Amino acid sequence: MNISGEIKANKTDKSSKVRSTIRLVASMLVVLFFAEAIVMFTLPLIFHTSIPFVDNFADSVMLILISAPFLWFLIARPLHATAREVERLNVSLAARAIDLEKQNAELQKTYHDLEVETVARHRAMEELREKEQLLIQQSRMAAMGEMLGNIAHQWRQPLNVLAVKIQEIGFLYQYDELSKEVLQSNISTAMEILQHLSRTITVFQDFSVPDKEKKLFMVEQVISNTLQIIEESIKKAGIKLEVSSAGNPQITGYPNEFGQVLMNLIMNAKDAFVEQGTASPHIVVHAWSENGTSVVTITDNGGGIKEAIMDKIFDPYFTTKELGKGTGIGLFLSKTIIEKNMGGRLSVRNVENGSEFRIEV
Incomplete structure (x- = not known):
């Protein structure tokens, strides 16, 4: 892209020089034409008569040569300067267009790079999300094992007490020593243990729900x-x-x-x-x-x-x-x-x- 821009700039400079030379020659011809017109036609009209030295070709040429510089400075030179300024602006615009083309190419490259980077980030985020899901799954499996161990520790002692109370009722009944007070006491203790186990189930259940x-x-x-x-x-x-x-x-x-x-x-x-x-x-x-x-x-x-x-x-x-x-x-x-x-x-x-x-x- 840079080589192409330099070739375009060189072509623009060469064509600018050619156009400037053509304009200069054209300006000189225009000046001579205006001078001839003034001498041959305008002056007789102004003075309402023919002028001897105008009718004479040699004198006419001399008058043209004398008036040409004045016409150059008054008409052709400003026009030529304006044309050069226009040409300079055209060259500047051409250079600006080249710069804009380069900037556009750089923006396109940057946009492409951003697209590639965005795709890579999305892929990385997806991989990270998959890893996090794997970690969470592993954590849940570990927590489940830990939870089962805690349930076992939490329930073992109350269940032992409940078993003892039930066996006590059986032995006392077997030997006909089961009183109403002992029966009610053991039933009350058993109910308290069962309520405790029920509460722990609720706690475990609530704890495990996200x-x-x-x-x-x-x-x-x-x-x-x-x-x-x-x-x-x-x-x-x-x-x-x-x-x-x-x-x-x-x-x-x-x-x-x-x-x-x-x-x-x-x-x-x-x-x-x-x-x-x-x-x-x-x-x-x-x-x-x-x-x-x-x-x-x-x-x-x-x-x-x-x-x-x-x-x-x-x-x-x-x-x-x-x-x-x-x-x-x-x-x-x-x-x-x-x-x-x-x-x-x-x-x-x-x-x-x-x-x-x-x-x-």
């Missing part, structure tokens, strides 16, 4: 529901769990997803205790309101996080657990839920003898 839209929820209530699910698992692991709250914190967001984040962080701390062999494992969950923001911290004494991996723990598939014991997506999805879905912030830092995860929404 939220369709944001809504205002009490942080304390979500913490309570989450701990109810994992309470028995935490007790079995010998972990001391403390919960405190201040300022009645509230969040507009997705309560079930928020509960999933809390569960991930607490179970992460539980796994850290096992890896570190912590003698007296301790987890503190504290919630409060701070400058219009709800804050929840989960603090443990599991030895903390190595500084070398502090910046990597939220990366997908990053895990310090043994092969087969961790997917490496729990913290990644927790950060995605808090920051992408709920517009908050999830961070971590080391504290004395452990680590602290901080949720701000």
Whole structure:
């Protein structure tokens, strides 16, 4: 395109010089014509008589030569200058047209590049969406396994108590020692256990259903529901769990997803205790309101996080657990839920003898 533009510019310059020469010659002929006309026809008409030196050809030619310069400066020169200015403008317009053609070619190339880049970005977004869906599916499978384990821990003790109460009724009846008071007491205890199991089913069911839209929820209530699910698992692991709250914190967001984040962080701390062999494992969950923001911290004494991996723990598939014991997506999805879905912030830092995860929404 540049070579073509230079060829066009050279052709324009050559044709401009030829036209300028032709105009100059034509101007001189026009001047001589006007001079001859003035001498031969105009002057006799002005003076209403023939002029001797005009009738004489030699004198006429002399008069033409004398008057030609004046006519050149008065008529032909301005016309020639105007023509040159017009030609200069034409050359400038031609050069401008070449520049516009180059700019148009560059814009077309840029537009093509943008189209290619847009297609590449769409493809990358589709691939990222597919990966996110895969991560979510893997997370759900892992959460399902975790949930089944929690249900087993949650129900095992109440079911044992219920079995004992039913057996007690049978033994007492067998030996004819079943009184009305004992029967009513055991029935009352059995009903309380069954109601407790029914409530836990509701909690598990609500917890597993994804939220369709944001809504205002009490942080304390979500913490309570989450701990109810994992309470028995935490007790079995010998972990001391403390919960405190201040300022009645509230969040507009997705309560079930928020509960999933809390569960991930607490179970992460539980796994850290096992890896570190912590003698007296301790987890503190504290919630409060701070400058219009709800804050929840989960603090443990599991030895903390190595500084070398502090910046990597939220990366997908990053895990310090043994092969087969961790997917490496729990913290990644927790950060995605808090920051992408709920517009908050999830961070971590080391504290004395452990680590602290901080949720701000």
